[in-house]
Amino acid sequence: MSISVNHISKSYKKVKALQDISFEVKQNELFGLIGPDGAGKTTLFRILTTLLFPNEGTATVAGFDVVTDYKKIRNSVGYMPGKFSLYQDLTVEENLNFFATIFGTTIEENYDLIKDIYVQIEPFKNRRAGKLSGGMKQKLALCCALIHKPKVLFLDEPTTGVDPVSRKEFWDMLKRLQQKNITILVSTPYMDEAALCDRIALIQDGKILEIDTPEAIVKHFPKQIYNVRANNMYQLITSLNEYQHNHSVYPFGEFVHYTDSRTDFNPNDLKVYLESKNLFNIEIEKTKATIEDTFMELAK
Amino acid sequence: MNNNKVIQVEGLTKTFGDFTAVNAITFEVEKGEIFGFLGANGAGKTTAMKMLIGISNPTSGKANVAGFDVFTHAEDIKKNIGYMSQKFALYDDLTVKENITFFGGIYGLPRKRIKEKSEILIQELGLEKVANTLVGALPLGWKQKLSFSVSLIHDPKIVFLDEPTGGVDPITRRQFWEMIYKAAHEGTTVFVTTHYMDEAEYCDRVSIMVNGKIEALDTPKKLKEQFKVDNMNDVFLKLARG
CATH class of the missing domain: 3.40.50.300 (P-loop containing nucleotide triphosphate hydrolases)
Known part of the structure; x- marks a missing residue:
């Protein structure tokens, strides 16, 4: 050594x-x-x-x-x-x-x-x-x-x-x-x-x-991460932070990295919720964890 | 001048002897926009920023910031903008409250207004328990968030942020950007430099300086399309490597 x-x-x-x-x-x-x-x-x-x-x-x-x-x-x-x-x-x-x-x-x-x-x-x-x-x-x-x-x-x-x-x-x-x-x-x-x-x-x-x-x-990252995007970044972050089922919400470049606290999470539910907050052009896609995601999860 | 353009720059140039630090840059920034000002070390960012905030006289060109001419009304510019850098943040040997009061006073806010602002700000940042603690004893991330709030204490039209998140942990870095989004959402224009290329993606538009000139200026999405790459880091590398 x-x-x-x-x-x-x-x-x-x-x-x-x-x-x-x-x-x-x-x-x-x-x-x-x-x-x-x-x-x-x-x-x-x-x-x-x-x-x-x-x-x-x-x-x-x-x-x-x-x-x-x-x-x-x-x-x-x-x-x-x-x-x-x-x-x-x-x-x-x-x-x-x-x-x-x-x-x-x-x-x-x-x-x-x-x-x-x-x-x-x-x-x-x-x-x-x-x-x-x-x-x-x-x-x-x-x-x-x-x-x-x-x-x-x-x-x-x-x-x-x-x-x-x-x-x-x-x-x-x-x-x-x-x-x-x-x-x-x-x-x-x-x-x-x-x-x-x-x-x-x-x-x-x-x-x-x-x-x-x-x-x-x-x-080792324990959850599925989703890239979420919408027409307005600030309102998107605020809405996701207010969403009762969120586990983590972190801006990541042009997306927000979102994880859900439920095991049976359906992205469509989230889409409906975001639409109810007057957001549009909503995209929700699976993405892979980065070192930074892991760091934040461990440091939480 | 168009009321929606809070920064208008045309052919702005600064030379030091034979050396042209900023070479005829031209751009505009709109109200409420988050404008990323990127470039390699030594590209001329700091020199350009110093001219815009009224602490360095341009050699030639035109610039209007927050409605005032940089040549003739530098003092008015200073009153109407906020500024925060990684290096000069706050006074370490004053408490949180004292720092807020001090900067409120510097910007000429009435005593009553400072008191109100101080309470709102401390509550928003969740600093109630450390309001009477010396700033030097706070973690870096808290200091930077406090420093940003203090730079907004006089409700400036524009806030200039010079590498505000260097060395800050990733969670705090994101909380910091949420504060930036909020300020922009409320109509404050944000002019920011950073070495984190993922942060460049948070900006509405980004300019990239190379050897004193602005070589690219557009939304992150269009810049990526233009350079046929999938992230801002590669845009930067392509441009700065020439």
Whole structure:
């Protein structure tokens, strides 16, 4: 196992940031921690990267204990925090050189690992890090986290606030890194990114809701979901929320995802009800659950 | 001006030295419309939005927001719009009630009106129990919902939302959109930026900026037809990748 977490808990005064968290990440796995702000993702990253002690429980990273062997872990992992943490007043090249030197290596030694990513920022190698665009900062931070060829890579919300194009490029990079013998633990609040991981843990309020492959997680969804559409979105949502048999009502793009509390639900009954609310152009069709549906059902 | 057009923009341009951040954009937004303003990081969205809310002077072009010209009546625009961003929300070290009172005061609402508004707002959001709690101690989702309500406290004609739901959990994100629908239903125009492409589908119309220009503008349905794809994410990828 690359990462093994056993019954980890962490509190800050009254706030229970993590409650009895356990999971394992296999060698070369791309494992996603999926959850909103405040779920405890960063606290977990800080414990696993030896920057914070847990109150309870144990964990190992690359075979080393996070408390007793912390120095060995620091040499074996790369960590890209959620907040941009490179030196703003050093240039791109200086930052990379700095991190290589700290870890007793050189840019040349591990260049093939970062090459794909570095060539994209190389034209700006003499620019100060503080003057880079968001997407370029993110690429530089990833290069710096990789320059000592870590066994395990920790990426805390690398794509938050990043546009869909840059997000896709970033995930393509992660997939390529995985091929190079690196275990990756990545966190994200974007549910659509969950599908790109080998396995995911859904996390909210310091607790893990479920751990599995993305495919298995959506299969576990307990109910049939219906896409519902009508002429007026606001009235549709209001009417569905008032419907006595609803189990869940969530806007989803151009539709509302609806589940019914009855076992013998007949979509026609719902149509009649919605028509009685003066809605028209009503469409009700079965649809498949997404990770986000599952997350909301579990978090309810 | 046509009363139903609450934003009218024609050839609006902003340059910084040699760099053209916003390049002659033209569009209109109608009363009660939910208008999605999308684009990659660095495409010029924030610069364009700053001009529309009267805090940045355009280099050239025309823009009328809430009935006022951005060149000559920026102060009037500020009084007639609401603004909420992911970064600047509320004062963490003021309580829920104090924040409402403070922003009500900033917009010049009479004391009695602020008191009424404050009660309605706290009740609608279900924040009765935390009305006297410091905002900093509230979960992010609550803060964002409160922040949205506060941005509407002076009944603005238009509310500008700059990535209002970043990092928010999916249930709260939806409650937030229900609030947006409600505001639009009641006649407030909503101008919103987001990186969540499913949220783009919630908008009546969507514009997509690429390198300072508006490269697409239509209903999500028509954009998907135009680009022959089945979701907005693919529309975005096709456009922004060029």
